[in-house]
Amino acid sequence: MAELADLQDQIRDFLTKQFLIEFGKDLTDETDLFDAGVIDSYGFIDLVGHLEKTYGVALSDDDLASPDMSTLTGIARMVSARQSGS
Amino acid sequence: MESTLRSCRRCLLPATVPGLTIAESGLCDICLVTPPEAELAQQRAEIRHELERIVATHRDVEPYACVVAFSGGKDSSYTLKLLVERFQLRCIAVTIDNGFLSKGTAENCKAVCGSLGVDHLMFTPNQQFVRKMYGISAVQEDMHAPAAIQRASSICNSCISLINTHILQKALELGAPLVAGGYLGGQLPRDAATMSIRPGQQARPRAALIKRFVRAFGDAARPYFSLGRSDADADREITVINPMLGFAVLEDEILHDIAQLGWKRPRDTGLTSTNCRLNDLGVYIHHRRHGFHAYAFEIADQLRHGLISREDATRKLNTLPEQTDIQWLADKIGVSTDVL
Ligand SMILES: [Zn+2]
Numbered sequence: 351m352a353e354l355a356d357l358q359d360q361i362r363d364f365l366t367k368q369f370l371i372e373f374g375k376d377l378t379d380e381t382d383l384f385d386a387g388v389i390d391s392y393g394f395i396d397l398v399g400h401l402e403k404t405y406g407v408a409l410s411d412d413d414l415a416s417p418d419m420s421t422l423t424g425i426a427r428m429v430s431a432r433q434s435g436s
Numbered sequence: 437m438e439s440t441l442r443s444c445r446r447c448l449l450p451a452t453v454p455g456l457t458i459a460e461s462g463l464c465d466i467c468l469v470t471p472p473e474a475e476l477a478q479q480r481a482e483i484r485h486e487l488e489r490i491v492a493t494h495r496d497v498e499p500y501a502c503v504v505a506f507s508g509g510k511d512s513s514y515t516l517k518l519l520v521e522r523f524q525l526r527c528i529a530v531t532i533d534n535g536f537l538s539k540g541t542a543e544n545c546k547a548v549c550g551s552l553g554v555d556h557l558m559f560t561p562n563q564q565f566v567r568k569m570y571g572i573s574a575v576q577e578d579m580h581a582p583a584a585i586q587r588a589s590s591i592c593n594s595c596i597s598l599i600n601t602h603i604l605q606k607a608l609e610l611g612a613p614l615v616a617g618g619y620l621g622g623q624l625p626r627d628a629a630t631m632s633i634r635p636g637q638q639a640r641p642r643a644a645l646i647k648r649f650v651r652a653f654g655d656a657a658r659p660y661f662s663l664g665r666s667d668a669d670a671d672r673e674i675t676v677i678n679p680m681l682g683f684a685v686l687e688d689e690i691l692h693d694i695a696q697l698g699w700k701r702p703r704d705t706g707l708t709s710t711n712c713r714l715n716d717l718g719v720y721i722h723h724r725r726h727g728f729h730a731y732a733f734e735i736a737d738q739l740r741h742g743l744i745s746r747e748d749a750t751r752k753l754n755t756l757p758e759q760t761d762i763q764w765l766a767d768k769i770g771v772s773t774d775v776l
Contacts, residue, residue: 370454370582384644390581391641392628399627411637420640 358426407432447736452727483682502614508541509711512618536714538702547698571769589718589730629681716757717765
């Protein structure tokens with residue numbers, strides 16, 4: 351299981367490449383990526399598919415509707431929590 | 437080492453695509469991780485298996501098991517044929533008339549639905565609103581997520597959002613458990629071949645979309661992009677299926693099969709659409725702005741799956757719309773060609 355900070359870095363790399371964005375400029379780890387227009391409904395499918403495949407987690411409907419899923423920090427926290435089975 | 441080649445030797449994606457690298461071997465990073473054909477065939481077989489499983493539980497649903505986004509173009513015509521003939525689903529085909537349907541599209545819709553014995557609805561959204569939406573989508577750069585430039589032009593992306601929402605609204609209204617589209621690989625994630633969604637689950641991206649569109653197009657946009665007017669709607673499960681992702685059908689085979697249903701190729705759409713005249717304007721602007729064809733990813737995916745010949749792919753990628761058509765179209769949506 352990856353440490354939270356490593357996990358967050360891996361997910362940052364995925365988001366950067368997949369969504370053609372750069373963190374550090376206008377976007378921070380706490381930016382709401384839906385409001386920022388980075389992740390649309392197709393992007394969300396891509397993201398969830400990637401997380402489930404790469405980290406072997408199953409995300410429930412409630413997980414997907416959680417505010418955590420909208421920021422980099424939140425996504426990493428969510429994946430970490432599901433990996434440890436909580 | 438990076439190659440100095442201008443496009444991937446396998447899928448023809450050009451080096452101008454943001455974030456794409458072409459390796460010394462001449463292959464782009466997507467081709468480098470694309471599995472061999474045997475594995476792709478296996479993936480398609482799994483998609484078909486999953487489609488069969490989903491469909492089997494909905495065959496008896498009345499009046500409609502499936503609302504089909506039916507543009508009247510070649511791919512959605514073929515999709516409708518698959519759903520009716522192979523999957524034996526009770527379908528209703530829904531076409532959105534955006535005011536730019538090619539001559540012959542209404543006849544194609546009638547012929548295909550008539551041959552397949554399918555009910556058909558034509559929805560014509562307020563044309564003042566639609567033209568405004570297209571006009572703003574044509575000039576405003578940040579209407580869509582940055583990655584959306586890989587799927588389609590900005591004009592098309594706005595239109596697809598409206599169509600997808602309308603199809604989901606119809607499914608909620610008619611109590612249909614399935615919605616289907618005729619999207620091809622490259623137009624959407626492969627994970628999207630079958631997706632179970634609850635409108636409530638997609639609430640966050642949906643709310644962000646509505647906010648952005650209302651800001652850009654005004655309050656009139658809200659009803660076209662909102663879903664689920666009640667809590668019950670938000671919990672209804674709808675399964676989205678994109679059957680084409682499970683089949684490797686050559687473009688020529690598609691054209692041949694739908695010709696048998698009475699479908700005729702329109703002459704007024706340009707090379708990358710078979711139902712919409714406005715498509716060319718989207719393609720033109722996309723190329724000017726981003727330096728690659730709006731259909732580059734779709735064509736690349738078809739090349740990787742061996743569904744289109746290199747000649748046809750090259751011809752589509754290298755044929756850009758005529759200036760005179762562009763002016764006429766831009767005029768129709770109130771956009772000055774100076775800003776294009
Ligand atoms: Zn390639």
